[in-house]
Amino acid sequence: MMLMQRYSLIWDCCCDHGLLGMSLLQKHQAEKVIFVDILAHQMNTLETKLTKYFPLNQFDWEVRCQDVKTVIVPDVAPQLFIIAGVGAFQTIEFIKSLYASAQGVEFDLLVCTVHGSHAVRQALIRLGFKLKSERIIVENNRFYEGLYVSTVGDERIVSTGNTMWNWSDPLHQKYWEKLINHYTKKAATDPDQFQPVLAQYTSLTQKGTDCYQPNASLV
Template identity: 40%
Template sequence: MKLSHRLACIDQLITHSYQDIWDCCCDHGMLGAHLVQRKAAERVHFVDCVPKITQQLEIKLAKHLPYSANSNTSSWQVYCMDSAEVSLKDTAKQLVIIAGVGGELCISILKKLFAQNVGKRFELILCPVHHQYELREFLRQQKLGLVSEHLVLENKRYYEVLHFSTEVSQTISLTGSQMWQTNNPEHQQYLEKTIAHYQRISVSHAHPALLAYQTLLNEW
C-alpha cells in the first residue's frame, strides 16, 4: 500500500541503515512494514499499547513478511507496551520514530524514554499533531541537535516532520530554521494559522510562541 505524504517524508529521511528502528505508537504499522521491506534496519520494532492493534499487526506481518528460513532472528518484532518503556541498546545505531500523536503526549513519552535511556546515543524522527513549539522547546532543553525538518501538507492538515540526534550540535529553532519556504503560499498559510492559534489561547497573557512566530512572519 502506498505511504501517505507524511509517512513518505519520514521514509525519505532514512537514508542509511540502522541496527534498530523503533516505530513507536505504530498504529497499523504501514511505515514500519515498508522499512522492513526495504531493509532499512537489521530489525524494525513495532510498538503500540493497544492489544488489538498489535495482535492484528503481528498476524499481518507474519503473513506478508515471514521470518527468513536462513536466519535465527527475524527482521521485525512486535511489542504491546507503552512506547515510553522502550529500552535502547548501548552501542547500536538506533532510530526512534513517533508519528501521529499530539505534541504533549509526545513530550510525555520522551520524558520517560530519556530517563530510561540515559547516556545512550540515538536519533529521533517525530511528526507531532499540534504543540510543535512546545515539543521543540523540550527537545532543545534535552540538548538534542537538529538533523533536518520539513513541512508536509496532507488532507488539508499541516505536519512538521522533525529529525533530531543526540550526536548533532545544530541548535533546534523553536519556530523552525530549515523547513520554511517563504515564497510558498501554503507555508505562509500554515504560519498564519499557527499565529492565529496562539492568539486564541493568549487570553490573560501572550504565549511566548506568539511573539516568536509573529517575528518570524515579519522577517519574510
C-alpha cells in the first residue's frame, strides 16, 4: 500500500466491485469512503454487500452511481481520489475534471492506469501536481505504475518515472524493455509524437545505472 496517511475522505472512483474501497474501510484508512461507478446494477450489488459487511453504525461509506466526470470535489481535507484499472485517456479526463471542479481545494490522487502512464504523468505535470511516491507494480506478468500525487508538495513528477526504478531488479529491467519496444513501434508510425518519448525512456538507463546493460538489440 502506497498511502502515507489517513484521510477524512477517500473516493474509490470507477470502483467496479469496490474491492479497493472495502479494503480501505477495513484498514480504517479513511473516516469515510465514497464508491463511484457508472454501472447501476454493480452499485446496487455493492450497496447490499457494504450494508452486510460494513454496517453504517460502524463504518461510514456512500455509494454513488455517477459519472466520475460529474463529481465535484468538496472542501474536505485531507482527501484522496483513487482512479485504478482505467485506460490512460479516461484517467486523464477524470483528473482534469476533478481538478477543474476543485477550484483550489487541495487533494491527493492515487492513480494506476492500465496503460499509458507517460501520458497520465504529462497531464499531471501540466496541471501542477506534485509527487508523493511512485511504484512499479507487477501482477500476473503485467506491469502497472502506481502514482501517488498531490495538488501540493515540492517533488516534481518525471514523465518517465524517477524514484520508482530499481535497475538491479530484473522485473524493472523487463518493464523498461517493454516500454522501449512499445515506443519504438509507436515512433515508427508517428515519429513526431513518439520519438521524443522513446528518447526519454532510452536515456533513463544512461542516467540511472552502471549495473544494467540493456539488450543491445533494443536501443
